[in-house]
Amino acid sequence: MARISLEHIDKVYPNGYVAARDLSLEVADGELLVLVGPSGSGKSTVLRLMAGLERVTDGVIRIGERDVTDLPPQQRDIAMVFQNYALYPHMTVRDNLAFGLAIRKQPRDIIDQRVNTVASSLGLDALLDRKPAQLSGGQRQRVALGRAIVREPLAFLFDEPLSNLDAQLRVETRVELSRLHRKLAATMVYVTHDQSEALTLGDRIAVLKEGVLQQIATPMELYQRPANKFVAGFIGSPSMNFIEGVIQRSDATVAATGMCTFKGVDLTLDVPCDGNRRGRVFLGVRPQHIEVSGDGENAPRAEVGVVEPMGNEQIVYVTLSGGDKLVAVAPPEEIIRPGDTVSIHIRPEGVHVFDAETGKRIEPSPQRV
Amino acid sequence: MARGGRPEARGAFAASGKRDAVSGRLHRRATLVNWGGWIFGAALVLLMIFTLFPFYWASVASFTSDAALFRDPSLIPGHLIFDHYRALFTDRDFITPIRNSLVVAGTTTLFCLVVGTLAAYALARIEFRGKAAIMAFILAVTMFPQISIVSPLYLLLRSLHLIDTYPGLIMPYMTFAMPLTVWVLTGSIRQIPKDLEEAAHVDGASRRQSFLRILLPLAVPSLATTGILTFIYCWNEFLFALSFTLGPERQTVPVAIALFRGQYQVPWGEILAAAVVATAPVAGMVLVFQRRIVQGLTAGAVKG
Numbered sequence: 254m255a256r257i258s259l260e261h262i263d264k265v266y267p268n269g270y271v272a273a274r275d276l277s278l279e280v281a282d283g284e285l286l287v288l289v290g291p292s293g294s295g296k297s298t299v300l301r302l303m304a305g306l307e308r309v310t311d312g313v314i315r316i317g318e319r320d321v322t323d324l325p326p327q328q329r330d331i332a333m334v335f336q337n338y339a340l341y342p343h344m345t346v347r348d349n350l351a352f353g354l355a356i357r358k359q360p361r362d363i364i365d366q367r368v369n370t371v372a373s374s375l376g377l378d379a380l381l382d383r384k385p386a387q388l389s390g391g392q393r394q395r396v397a398l399g400r401a402i403v404r405e406p407l408a409f410l411f412d413e414p415l416s417n418l419d420a421q422l423r424v425e426t427r428v429e430l431s432r433l434h435r436k437l438a439a440t441m442v443y444v445t446h447d448q449s450e451a452l453t454l455g456d457r458i459a460v461l462k463e464g465v466l467q468q469i470a471t472p473m474e475l476y477q478r479p480a481n482k483f484v485a486g487f488i489g490s491p492s493m494n495f496i497e498g499v500i501q502r503s504d505a506t507v508a509a510t511g512m513c514t515f516k517g518v519d520l521t522l523d524v525p526c527d528g529n530r531r532g533r534v535f536l537g538v539r540p541q542h543i544e545v546s547g548d549g550e551n552a553p554r555a556e557v558g559v560v561e562p563m564g565n566e567q568i569v570y571v572t573l574s575g576g577d578k579l580v581a582v583a584p585p586e587e588i589i590r591p592g593d594t595v596s597i598h599i600r601p602e603g604v605h606v607f608d609a610e611t612g613k614r615i616e617p618s619p620q621r622v
Numbered sequence: 623m624a625r626g627g628r629p630e631a632r633g634a635f636a637a638s639g640k641r642d643a644v645s646g647r648l649h650r651r652a653t654l655v656n657w658g659g660w661i662f663g664a665a666l667v668l669l670m671i672f673t674l675f676p677f678y679w680a681s682v683a684s685f686t687s688d689a690a691l692f693r694d695p696s697l698i699p700g701h702l703i704f705d706h707y708r709a710l711f712t713d714r715d716f717i718t719p720i721r722n723s724l725v726v727a728g729t730t731t732l733f734c735l736v737v738g739t740l741a742a743y744a745l746a747r748i749e750f751r752g753k754a755a756i757m758a759f760i761l762a763v764t765m766f767p768q769i770s771i772v773s774p775l776y777l778l779l780r781s782l783h784l785i786d787t788y789p790g791l792i793m794p795y796m797t798f799a800m801p802l803t804v805w806v807l808t809g810s811i812r813q814i815p816k817d818l819e820e821a822a823h824v825d826g827a828s829r830r831q832s833f834l835r836i837l838l839p840l841a842v843p844s845l846a847t848t849g850i851l852t853f854i855y856c857w858n859e860f861l862f863a864l865s866f867t868l869g870p871e872r873q874t875v876p877v878a879i880a881l882f883r884g885q886y887q888v889p890w891g892e893i894l895a896a897a898v899v900a901t902a903p904v905a906g907m908v909l910v911f912q913r914r915i916v917q918g919l920t921a922g923a924v925k926g
Binding site: 304305306325326327329330331332333335337339340341342343352353356357400404410 | 815817818820821822823824825826827828831835836839840
């Protein structure tokens with residue numbers, strides 16, 4: 254196993270499309286790093302750069318201590334699981350698993366032994382003589398996984414491996430992958446566009462947007478201290494609410510409490526601030542931090558549009574009188590119907606402030622008590 | 623196909639018989655399906671007659687004596703006469719043209735497949751400048767009317783002392799067969815998912831290994847198809863074969879058949895017998911390869 258490091262990677266396609274810009278990140282030995290982002294964010298390209306299937310325009314890639322920037326994929330000793338599995342259709346499952354070892358001219362008995370071990374650990378024993386066309390989606394997925402494991406590579410790369418599975422199988426395979434990661438203690442890089450997959454699987458998560466790294470952090474930190482408005486909106490479900498408004502500084506208050514006054518169209522709120530900012534900001538509030546209730550006199554009032562019952566909670570879409578739209582999560586026992594007028598309360602501890610121009614997070618001032 | 627459709631149609635009828643209340647729409651649909659089946663079947667039969675009749679007629683005529691052929695030709699074979707076939711191989715030495723055709727068409731096909739596959743791989747998989755221009759140029763080569771290049775080719779071959787030799791036919795044949803091979807194969811290689819070769823690279827295969835062990839086996843069905851097309855093309859070619867050979871030693875089947883006709887009479891029986899003999903190996907080859915083609919197509923699934 255080995256660490257992977259990208260140092261100032263640029264990838265520009267001949268048609269001028271920039272897939273990665275000055276990207277630096279490091280995957281520690283034995284770590285599972287998830288690359289996440291919307292489509293077109295360059296996450297798959299970054300994975301293909303690590304695999305050597307694409308050449309970097311600029312920058313250095315290291316696997317272990319070795320500079321592999323100019324090495325073709327076959328000399329990098331990494332394994333990759335493709336989105337559509339890419340099993341060799343003319344070979345049996347056994348030959349698919351053995352291919353990487355056979356190409357490296359391993360002795361026959363070692364190949365057989367390793368193929369059998371991996372096959373039984375993945376429950377593929379009975380399928381070894383079948384062709385990929387005779388397998389179900391989940392079985393193909395496991396063969397693709399087995400083909401990667403059997404080679405005992407320096408690192409594993411996964412390109413949205415679960416996206417072709419149905420919902421239930423996806424959750425099961427996710428758990429299986431997590432277990433596998435712990436068992437092999439292998440370095441893994443995992444690409445997905447699904448933020449919940451990222452949060453559940455990753456030791457750390459790197460969020461990409463248009464080829465630029467937005468933030469790399471543990472799932473908890475990403476959720477609790479998103480570095481900018483994009484990360485805040487991308488991570489978490491339902492998505493974070495953003496309310497535009499201005500920060501009004503009152504030096505005395507800041508000094509005393511570390512709080513500023515946020516003024517939006519409908520809301521006025523005390524929020525943490527760094528004490529030297531004044532101007533347009535976005536207030537970010539997760540739906541879980543908005544309370545919706547039928548009573549409450551002074552709180553701003555809103556009209557309920559849609560209610561989505563989820564069983565353990567309900568997702569409520571409301572519109573404030575000034576036109577701001579918010580999403581809130583309410584406990585299941587609360588009786589809320591579309592068309593109701595409700596009052597909303599924002600819990601101040603769950604509030605994030607982002608600069609309206611740069612989108613960057615504004616940290617609370619350090620002197621806050 | 624007709625067999626597969628029938629039980630379904632019968633089922634629909636049974637349902638409409640049982641439940642008359644609902645049957646208005648159902649009945650009409652069942653009738654429609656049935657009519658569609660009949661029309662489809664009839665069309666198939668017509669098409670079969672249209673394509674097979676000439677061959678049937680030729681076969682029957684080849685087993686009929688000359689006298690009967692000219693007096694009252696019949697479409698239903700009476701008693702079979704093998705005279706024409708016997709004449710073909712005793713009086714006329716039809717073995718030589720068949721051998722010539724096999725050598726020329728076979729060698730051309732082989733060359734085309736080997737060179738064509740490599741060219742098609744490059745055109746389908748490698749990015750390089752002027753790819754579109756090369757594709758267009760290859761196509762343009764086939765655009766020349768054959769008759770317009772016969773004379774220059776003749777002069778060229780004569781100066782190379784290749785008139786009336788196998789290479790003297792194989793090389794001109796490649797001018798029209800190679801572009802066909804390259805175009806068809808480029809198209810079919812593009813259809814093979816690139817992921818497979820990438821997976822092989824990551825697994826440790828070099829470009830050559832991934833070509834030989836992944837791409838080539840997957841391309842076998844299209845190689846077979848292209849090979850058959852090329853072979854038939856060369857097998858039936860007439861103009862070049864007539865122009866670049868001098869005597870029966872190197873003449874191919876079409877030329878030999880064309881030269882059957884004497885000064886005073888056309889030996890229809892023998893010509894038709896020769897046509898049957900010339901068609902049989904090609905038809906047989908297609909039937910043999912067909913299984914391979916279908917096999918390859920069904921095993922090609924990649925995604926779930």
